Every structure is written in C-alpha cells, then in structure tokens.
Amino acid sequence: MLDYHLHLWPHGQRDTAPTLEQLSAYCERATSSGVTEIALTEHLFRFRQADELLRGFWDDDPDERLRASMTRYWDDHAHADLDSYVSCVLEAKSEGLPVVLGLEVDYYPGRMEKVADLLAGYPFDVLLGSVHWIGIWRFDDLADPVSMSGWSARDVDSAWDAYTGAIEELAASGTCDVLAHPDLVKVAGHRPVHPEECWERLAEAAASSGMAAELSSAGWTKPVKEMYPGPELLERLVAKGVPLTTASDAHELGNVAHRVADIAAALERFHVDTLRAFRRRRPVTVQLSASAGRP
Ligand SMILES: [Zn+2]
Numbered sequence: 406m407l408d409y410h411l412h413l414w415p416h417g418q419r420d421t422a423p424t425l426e427q428l429s430a431y432c433e434r435a436t437s438s439g440v441t442e443i444a445l446t447e448h449l450f451r452f453r454q455a456d457e458l459l460r461g462f463w464d465d466d467p468d469e470r471l472r473a474s475m476t477r478y479w480d481d482h483a484h485a486d487l488d489s490y491v492s493c494v495l496e497a498k499s500e501g502l503p504v505v506l507g508l509e510v511d512y513y514p515g516r517m518e519k520v521a522d523l524l525a526g527y528p529f530d531v532l533l534g535s536v537h538w539i540g541i542w543r544f545d546d547l548a549d550p551v552s553m554s555g556w557s558a559r560d561v562d563s564a565w566d567a568y569t570g571a572i573e574e575l576a577a578s579g580t581c582d583v584l585a586h587p588d589l590v591k592v593a594g595h596r597p598v599h600p601e602e603c604w605e606r607l608a609e610a611a612a613s614s615g616m617a618a619e620l621s622s623a624g625w626t627k628p629v630k631e632m633y634p635g636p637e638l639l640e641r642l643v644a645k646g647v648p649l650t651t652a653s654d655a656h657e658l659g660n661v662a663h664r665v666a667d668i669a670a671a672l673e674r675f676h677v678d679t680l681r682a683f684r685r686r687r688p689v690t691v692q693l694s695a696s697a698g699r700p
C-alpha cells in the first residue's frame with residue numbers, strides 16, 4: 406500500500422520549517438501500518454513562490470465576499486519556502502527513507518503553463534492535481550461560513566457540473582500525474598439526483614489524460630462519510646483501466662495511513678491488485694500482495 410497524499414501542516418496552523426525528524430516519524434507510522442512508500446504532497450499555495458506567481462487570481466470575480474474570503478485564505482497559507490521543503494524531502498530520500506517528493510497543485514484556469522514552468526525547476530516525483538474551488542468558491546472549506554453558504558445559494562447539479570468541468574480542464578492541461586480525491590465535490594454531503602453523467606465524465610477525464618486516480622480515506626472523516634472516490638466512480642475508473650494510488654490526505658502525524666486497511670479492502674472488492682507509484686514523474690507499478698505490505 407501507499408500513502409501518496411500527505412501534508413506537513415494543518416490548515417489554520419502556520420508552517421514551520423520541515424525537518425528530517427518529522428519526515429522520519431511519518432515514514433515510521435506509515436510502514437508500521439503496512440504502507441511501503443509515502444509521498445509528501447504539500448499544497449502549492451502554502452509557498453511564497455506560488456504567492457508571487459498566483460496572488461490575485463481571484464481579483465476579477467464579481468463576488469466581493471468570495472474575493473475577501475480568498476484573500477484571507479491566501480494570506481493565512483502562503484508563507485513557507487518551497488526550496489526548503491524540497492531540500493528536506495530530498496535529504497530524507499537520500500537517507501533511505503521510503504518517501505518521494507510531491508506537491509498538491511490546484512487548478513488555476515489560464516495559468517497552468519506558468520505553474521508548470523515553476524514546478525519544472527524542481528525534481529518532483531509526483532504531482533497531485535486537485536480542484537478545491539469552483540471559480541473562487543471554496544466549496545470544500547467546511548470551516549469557512551462564507552464558503553459553506555455557497556451551498557445554499559447554488560444549485561447542486563450546476564455545482565457538480567462546474568466541478569467536473571474544472572477536473573476535465575485540469576486533466577487535459579497535462580500538468581499533474583494523479584487526480585486527488587476525484588469526487589471531492591460531494592464533501593459537504595450534497596449530491597445531484599442523477600450523478601451518473603458526472604461520474605462518467607470524471608472517469609473519462611482520468612482515462613483520456615493518462616492520469617492515475619487516488620483512493621483516499623479522508624472522505625470518511627467529512628460530512629459525506631464516504632471514501633473518495635465512492636464505489637460508483639471507483640467502478641468506472643477500474644473499468645476504464647485507470648491506475649490508482651492510495652492516500653490518507655493526513656495533515657498531521659496521527660492521521661498518516663488513516664484507515665489503510667479499509668482502502669485495501671475496497672481495492673480487493675474491485676479486484677485491483679496493482680497500484681501506481683512515481684519516480685521523477687514516471688510511473689512505477691506496485692504489485693499488491695502480502696509481501697508488498699497489504700494489510
Ligand atoms: Zn486536497
């Protein structure tokens with residue numbers, strides 16, 4: 406098993422310089438849970454380098470409350486140094502720890518070439534592609550009342566359609582390797598009456614782009630109380646031959662490898678016996694077996 410989606414800092418907490426001890430503790434907790442390799446995948450927007458590149462992408466949105474909310478969010482998050490983060494993970498790798506260098510990258514319409522240029526300057530193993538906001542509406546920010554009020558102001562069908570469209574564009578941009586939490590739009594528990602078309606489009610976006618898709622236990626801790634992706638989308642991804650990673654999306658040590666045995670059970674139920682790992686953004690197949698650490 407893998408834990409290919411890990412953060413160093415909880416939201417709402419300022420970054421601290423990453424240390425080898427911290428990464429070593431992540432690896433130890435992961436391996437003791439049957440995970441053979443982890444990927445550190447901090448949010449791109451936590452780094453000053455992203456701030457310089459992307460600040461103000463929300464300026465043209467007509468909704469003043471959302472603009473103010475995004476400014477606050479950005480101000481809270483964009484402080485860490487990408488160079489220190491990268492060198493700390495590279496140091497852990499060179500010490501022989503089972504960790505690869507990754508990043509979680511959001512979709513910035515019209516700016517993905519600039520993002521790709523920035524990221525090309527670093528030796529990333531894997532880049533996760535995520536959609537956490539529709540336009541500038543942070544539909545998954547459960548702690549932010551302005552963002553959550555968006556769910557009562559909008560039609561659920563159009564929210565799912567817009568989310569799916571953003572994933573399709575992100576996948577087509579070719580910037581990232583793995584579709585993170587592919588059906589995140591369900592996070593607050595809102596679902597259209599007929600989600601089938603969105604599931605089909607999400608699976609096709611992954612398949613046609615060659616991206617892998619992530620199975621994440623994080624959804625079980627959210628109001629939706631369901632793994633990302635849910636069984637209907639997972640079935641479609643498997644049917645289209647989309648390779649999979651597994652992940653906890655932990656933001657602190659205690660959640661590393663969260664419910665990895667339940668993810669393993671889901672893989673078994675869908676007869677998936679390989680996962681996809683990455684080295685310098687090239688795919689590596691991981692066989693799932695007792696010897697590969699399947700719990
Ligand atoms: Zn995410």
Ligand SMILES: [Zn+2]
Nearest residue numbers: 410412509654
């Ligand atoms: Zn994440």
